[in-house]
Amino acid sequence: MTNPDDLLPEGLEDRLPTEARAVSRAMRQILDVMDAHGYDRVSPPLVEFEKSLAGRMVGGNDGTTARRMFRFVDPVSLRMLAVRSDMTPQIGRIAATGLAAAARPLRLCYGGEVALVRADQLDPARQRLQLGAELIGSDTVAAAAEMIALAIEALEGAGAKGISVDFTLPDLVDILAKKALPLAPERIAQVRRELDTKDAGGLALVPGGAAYMPLLYATGPFDEAIARLFEIDAGGALASRIAGLKQIAERVAERARLTLDPTERHGFEYQSWFGFTIYADGVRGAVGRGGTYAIGGTDEPATGFSLYIDAMIGALKASPAADILFLPLGHDRDVAARLRAIGWRTREALSGNDDAEALGCTHRLDGREPTAL
Structure with a gap:
C-alpha cells in the first residue's frame, strides 16, 4: 500500500531506470553533437536571485514570468531567490558578464532541469x-540556418525520426x-x-484587419506557403524575410519536412524576425523551439533553440537495453575491467545466492569470456 507521504506533487514524477537511461543517453548524444560543432557547454546554477533571473526573461518586467517560477527567501542574503523555469536567460547573463569580452559570435550550449509553478494544458509536466x-552576437540568415541544421542533427543523434520544422515570422x-x-x-494586438486563433470572422471585424485575411492561407508545406506569402507581399515589405526563409530552407530541405505558418506566435513572444518549431514522428507535441531574439538587459542579438526531450522518452526507451554481464564470486577483476573498458555493463555478485537472470543480466563471465544466459 502506498504511503500518502510518498506521493509526488502534480506534474512531477520519478524517472525509473529504463527512462532515466534513455534520457541520459539522449542528453549525452545531443551535447556531443553541439560540442562537435564548436559550441562550448556552460552550466548555470539551478537557483538565482529572482530580480536578476526575471529581469532577463520574457515578461520579467511586468511580473508575468516571475509568477511562473518557484520563489523563496535566501536565509543568507535575505533576498528573494527563484528556481529557473528557462535556462536561456541564464545563458544571456553569462554572455553579458563572465563572457562579455569573448569574441563574437559566441557559441554556447547547455543542458539541465527547469521547474514551473504551473504547467500549460498541453504539457502537464512541471519539471523538464x-x-x-545559443549563437550570441548574430541574428542573421546564416546564423538561423546554422541553428536549425544543428537542432536537426542533435535530435537525429538522439534517435529522433521523421523530423519536421515549422517556420514562422513573429514580427510579421x-x-x-x-x-x-x-x-x-491599438489594432495591432x-x-x-485573431491571426493566432485563425479566426477569419474575428479578423474581418477589426478595422483594417480584412487586409490580413490572406495570411491565414499562407500556411502549409513550405514551397506552397512561401509562394502564397510572396503574392501577399505588397510593396516588397517582406522581400528580405522571404529571401531569408528560402535560404534557410535550402540548407535543411533534404533533412526534414518543412512547413510555414507565418502568423504563429505561441511560444514566440520575444523572438524578432524568425522563429521555428521542431516536431518528430512518434512524439506528441513539439520537441524544440527557437529563433532570433535580443538578450534581455543588453539587447545583444542572438539566435538559439531549446530542446525538451522528455516528450521523446516513449520513443527513446523502445530502443534495446545494453547487455549486462554477471560477475560471479571470485571472478578475475582485471578481465572485468577490460570488458567494461570496451563497453560492457557489469553487475557483481555479492553472495553465492545472487541470481544472474533475476538481476537482469544477459551474460555471465565464465573465466575470461562472457557467455550468454
Missing part, C-alpha cells in the same frame, strides 16, 4: 529537461502594419490575436 544552443504584423497594410497602433 532543457537542452539548447508589425512589419506590414507600418506601411504595406497600415493599422492603427487585435489583429495578432
Whole structure:
C-alpha cells in the first residue's frame, strides 16, 4: 500500500531506470553533437536571485514570468531567490558578464532541469529537461540556418525520426502594419490575436484587419506557403524575410519536412524576425523551439533553440537495453575491467545466492569470456 507521504506533487514524477537511461543517453548524444560543432557547454546554477533571473526573461518586467517560477527567501542574503523555469536567460547573463569580452559570435550550449509553478494544458509536466544552443552576437540568415541544421542533427543523434520544422515570422504584423497594410497602433494586438486563433470572422471585424485575411492561407508545406506569402507581399515589405526563409530552407530541405505558418506566435513572444518549431514522428507535441531574439538587459542579438526531450522518452526507451554481464564470486577483476573498458555493463555478485537472470543480466563471465544466459 502506498504511503500518502510518498506521493509526488502534480506534474512531477520519478524517472525509473529504463527512462532515466534513455534520457541520459539522449542528453549525452545531443551535447556531443553541439560540442562537435564548436559550441562550448556552460552550466548555470539551478537557483538565482529572482530580480536578476526575471529581469532577463520574457515578461520579467511586468511580473508575468516571475509568477511562473518557484520563489523563496535566501536565509543568507535575505533576498528573494527563484528556481529557473528557462535556462536561456541564464545563458544571456553569462554572455553579458563572465563572457562579455569573448569574441563574437559566441557559441554556447547547455543542458539541465527547469521547474514551473504551473504547467500549460498541453504539457502537464512541471519539471523538464532543457537542452539548447545559443549563437550570441548574430541574428542573421546564416546564423538561423546554422541553428536549425544543428537542432536537426542533435535530435537525429538522439534517435529522433521523421523530423519536421515549422517556420514562422513573429514580427510579421508589425512589419506590414507600418506601411504595406497600415493599422492603427491599438489594432495591432487585435489583429495578432485573431491571426493566432485563425479566426477569419474575428479578423474581418477589426478595422483594417480584412487586409490580413490572406495570411491565414499562407500556411502549409513550405514551397506552397512561401509562394502564397510572396503574392501577399505588397510593396516588397517582406522581400528580405522571404529571401531569408528560402535560404534557410535550402540548407535543411533534404533533412526534414518543412512547413510555414507565418502568423504563429505561441511560444514566440520575444523572438524578432524568425522563429521555428521542431516536431518528430512518434512524439506528441513539439520537441524544440527557437529563433532570433535580443538578450534581455543588453539587447545583444542572438539566435538559439531549446530542446525538451522528455516528450521523446516513449520513443527513446523502445530502443534495446545494453547487455549486462554477471560477475560471479571470485571472478578475475582485471578481465572485468577490460570488458567494461570496451563497453560492457557489469553487475557483481555479492553472495553465492545472487541470481544472474533475476538481476537482469544477459551474460555471465565464465573465466575470461562472457557467455550468454
